Amino acid sequence: MLARVRSASLVGVEAVPVGVEVDVSPGLPCFDIVGLPGAAVRESRDRVRAAVRNAGLPFPLQRVTVNLAPAGLKKEGALFDLPIALALLAAAGVIPAAALEGRLVAGELSLDGAVRPVRGIVAVALLARAEGAALVLPEANLEEGEVVEGLTLEPVATLSGAVELVRGRREASGQRRARPGPGARNGGEEADLAEVAGQAAGKRALEIAAAGGHSLLLIGPPGAGKTMLARRLPSLLPPLDREEALTVTRIHSVAGMLPPGTGLLTARPFRAPHHSISLAGLLGGGAGACPGELSLAHGGVLFLDEFTEFPPHVREALRQPLEEGKLVLCRAAVRVTLPARALLVLACNPCPCGYAGDDRVACGCRPDEVARYRRRFSGPLLDRIDLAVRLNRLSAAELMEAGKGEGSALVRDRVERARARQASRLAGEEGRTNACLRPEELRRWVTLAPATRRLLERAVDHYRLSARGYYRTLRVARTIADLAGEEGVRPEHAAEALEYRVERVMGRW
Ligand SMILES: Nc1ncnc2c1ncn2[C@@H]1O[C@H](COP(=O)(O)OP(=O)(O)O)[C@@H](O)[C@H]1O
Numbered sequence: 001m002l003a004r005v006r007s008a009s010l011v012g013v014e015a016v017p018v019g020v021e022v023d024v025s026p027g028l029p030c031f032d033i034v035g036l037p038g039a040a041v042r043e044s045r046d047r048v049r050a051a052v053r054n055a056g057l058p059f060p061l062q063r064v065t066v067n068l069a070p071a072g073l074k075k076e077g078a079l080f081d082l083p084i085a086l087a088l089l090a091a092a093g094v095i096p097a098a099a100l101e102g103r104l105v106a107g108e109l110s111l112d113g114a115v116r117p118v119r120g121i122v123a124v125a126l127l128a129r130a131e132g133a134a135l136v137l138p139e140a141n142l143e144e145g146e147v148v149e150g151l152t153l154e155p156v157a158t159l160s161g162a163v164e165l166v167r168g169r170r171e172a173s174g175q176r177r178a179r180p181g182p183g184a185r186n187g188g189e190e191a192d193l194a195e196v197a198g199q200a201a202g203k204r205a206l207e208i209a210a211a212g213g214h215s216l217l218l219i220g221p222p223g224a225g226k227t228m229l230a231r232r233l234p235s236l237l238p239p240l241d242r243e244e245a246l247t248v249t250r251i252h253s254v255a256g257m258l259p260p261g262t263g264l265l266t267a268r269p270f271r272a273p274h275h276s277i278s279l280a281g282l283l284g285g286g287a288g289a290c291p292g293e294l295s296l297a298h299g300g301v302l303f304l305d306e307f308t309e310f311p312p313h314v315r316e317a318l319r320q321p322l323e324e325g326k327l328v329l330c331r332a333a334v335r336v337t338l339p340a341r342a343l344l345v346l347a348c349n350p351c352p353c354g355y356a357g358d359d360r361v362a363c364g365c366r367p368d369e370v371a372r373y374r375r376r377f378s379g380p381l382l383d384r385i386d387l388a389v390r391l392n393r394l395s396a397a398e399l400m401e402a403g404k405g406e407g408s409a410l411v412r413d414r415v416e417r418a419r420a421r422q423a424s425r426l427a428g429e430e431g432r433t434n435a436c437l438r439p440e441e442l443r444r445w446v447t448l449a450p451a452t453r454r455l456l457e458r459a460v461d462h463y464r465l466s467a468r469g470y471y472r473t474l475r476v477a478r479t480i481a482d483l484a485g486e487e488g489v490r491p492e493h494a495a496e497a498l499e500y501r502v503e504r505v506m507g508r509w
């Protein structure tokens, strides 16, 4: 007998439909899975067999063939265990095959018959809703499923529970309505800018970066507060709207980064991968094109500490995705697009020992060591930086001032107003900020009075700014004017933007 049930496979951050068909026919007992199963799916056989038996259900002693369709798609993950088990029981006549209609099933089984959480439930729930199916899912994934509104969720904790459910013996207790709207900002205690003492220039650069979506370089000795500042950038960004929150949650769900019981993520992500990370870890990979750090930072901040230690090919690989806000992976014959719009923050020491330019500790590096180190500053990524700031370590007396400055909420208010001005200019282009203004847009929206123009011309000569560096200065100046609530870019806005030019900050010590 043949039975089938709907399930799904993850490709990037999408769930695509997969039909699970099980045929039970007379013959020597065997259990095969066909239809391009990945390693985890092949192991499904052992889990399904043990789970069915340990749930006290009969396992057919006949030829069992599982087919996963479409055959051309490689199936990854353990989420096929539960649909395979249910279709198998239906094909063996233990449960009515008709009960599987109208349902989409996902869940991993443990050997004792418990249903374990799987990754990617947000994407799977979106697919179930699009197909008009109810979703049978692991109980531990319920909050995740509830992020998607307007579908019926049927959580199960055990295989026996799932059998009871489809036999109709159990009230579908999980037919809870999904909760509307984002909840409280999760992610725990968000670090606040008020905890940072002094560092006025660093804080100002952070505010401009948040307001215009500009990439930022923090350069200074160890202990200057580079990491501390970078960690506080998410708290200066406007809250995620519902659509963004859903995308962020979906990405983290697919990557298996949502702890059980987590619903909609409403805090902006902060990702700080170590420089030893692999290219796949950063960009994503595997047969299912699972998102990497760059996509996990989508909607938030990607912080590359000690960025000079990242291998050149890794820096090079980040460049285009960061520019485009998305990244394309080629997997076999399929091109998978992953979201990757993140604010880039780089940090590094000014020299190998870290103390070049420090006013209290002498730099112990030889000039050739410093020169070799500085060469790593050029090239990919650094040429994409809009704002650079040099930070110095604070004295003990200055550190005592921590907690007395402006808090994140106040700064975020100004950032939101500056973003509203940008949005009215870039009407209809979701998520774009000044940082991605094209040259023709700059000509239209950055009108320069003669004095401002003269100032910029002098700076281009003096710092030998490239055309790209010049455009970056204009974008930053536009954001500074937006923070000031002004339509025109005034000389002081341009002058401040020039303060943050990489060429200038790098040439300063
Ligand atoms: N401006 C500051 N205000 C308050 N504490 C600071 C400041 N700068 C540094 N610190 C303290 O020093 C520690 C190290 O700072 P950190 O941000 O890790 O420095 P860096 O990343 O530049 O090496 C922080 O955890 C914090 O306790």
Ligand SMILES: [Mg+2]
Pocket: 226, 227, 228, 305
């Ligand atoms: Mg640090």
Ligand SMILES: [Zn+2]
Pocket: 351, 352, 353, 354, 355, 356, 363, 364, 365
């Ligand atoms: Zn040094």
